């Protein structure tokens with residue numbers, strides 16, 4: 390029985406993680422659980438999975454959980470509670486399914502506590518990939534991708550990157566506005582941006598997908614997960630999201646991972662590996678029904694955020710921290726209707742232009758820079 394600590398349980402990845410746990414009660418159990426404010430979904434999860442430790446986003450939500458819970462458990466809140474859940478007890482693995490930089494410290498503490506990390510939360514790797522990977526090495530635990538592209542690559546690599554790999558090829562759907570020109574992007578709405586063609590995901594990643602920043606973040610995520618240089622990480626447009634990513638080897642062979650767009654597959658793989666388990670209730674890929682798969686060269690002028698992310702990644706040091714913090718705030722402002730869609734990339738670029746990257750930033754420097762950039766981007770609209 391693998392015991393799991395899960396942070397971000399009420400989100401898209403969190404709910405699907407619990408689906409996987411529910412469908413294999415003989416294989417997995419939930420020891421620690423954390424969510425932000427969604428008390429309705431969170432309470433149902435608590436009662437069903439009965440975790441020993443729970444943490445929520447605020448004191449107010451914490452009080453409500455204490456009133457409603459029907460069994461004895463440790464109930465905490467805030468940043469401290471999130472870390473307590475991430476590091477708790479005899480669990481073997483932390484599933485990091487929170488959105489954003491908030492996932493960084495719990496991940497580092499869980500690594501220190503000897504947990505393997507199944508990571509969906511790409512912002513953690515973008516903002517501090519050098520620190521996370523150094524800690525993983527130091528503590529001898531595993532870092533297993535959940536993000537569909539990275540799980541695909543991991544599976545094509547059989548867990549090992551070696552000198553025979555010549556290229557990683559990430560696929561991108563193109564997002565909600567893939568058929569629009571840049572000038573047509575000017576009047577787009579939040580509602581339209583939230584309509585991803587292939588995946589049901591949380592709001593922030595759906596907007597990232599529409600700006601193509603998601604793929605930019607994923608390029609940086611791939612660099613850290615697979616220790617690959619940026620010139621060996623490519624992105625290709627593939628509108629069906631059936632090929633989740635590919636690995637090219639030096640002899641020209643290309644291995645691809647295919648499947649229906651269902652995040653339970655990479656989540657379950659990350660939790661069960663090296664074993665593969667039956668996916669209960671999952672639709673099987675029927676290529677005869679799909680008919681044709683399409684590919685296009687990526688246009689980095691049209692999808693400017695991808696180019697911005699490549700540049701920040703190549704600059705390295707503190708630049709990806711700035712990229713991520715600026716993007717998190719810009720997307721949140723867009724979702725609140727305070728800025729336009731194209732302002733997202735404009736704000737991110739402006740934050741990067743005004744920053745002189747420092748090499749090898751420490752955790753303290755990253756946290757302080759992250760705060761500084763968030764405030765700076767907020768000041769662009771005041």
Ligand SMILES: NC(=O)C1=CN([C@@H]2O[C@H](COP(=O)(O)OP(=O)(O)OC[C@H]3O[C@@H](n4cnc5c(N)ncnc54)[C@H](OP(=O)(O)O)[C@@H]3O)[C@@H](O)[C@H]2O)C=CC1
Pocket residue numbers: 396397398399400401402403423424425426427428431444445446471486487488489491509510511512535536537588589590591592593594652
């Ligand atoms: N969704 C997907 O298919 C994919 C997602 N990812 C990545 O996975 C991560 C999660 O994405 P997704 O599931 O879509 O995001 P969601 O927005 O759906 O979920 C975010 C989760 O984080 C929780 N959360 C927010 N603040 C806190 C807090 N202070 N303490 C504890 N929990 C908190 C939320 O709780 P609450 O809602 O209760 O406030 C929610 O459970 C992102 O990094 C994303 O890029 C990667 C690949 C695919």
Ligand SMILES: CC(=O)[C@@H](O)[C@H](O)COP(=O)(O)O
Pocket residue numbers: 536537538560561562563564588594597598599603604652
């Ligand atoms: C499911 C998943 O991994 C997302 O990151 C997905 O890839 C988003 O789709 P695009 O970024 O390709 O539009």
Ligand SMILES: [Mn+2]
Pocket residue numbers: 536537538607
């Ligand atoms: Mn992805």
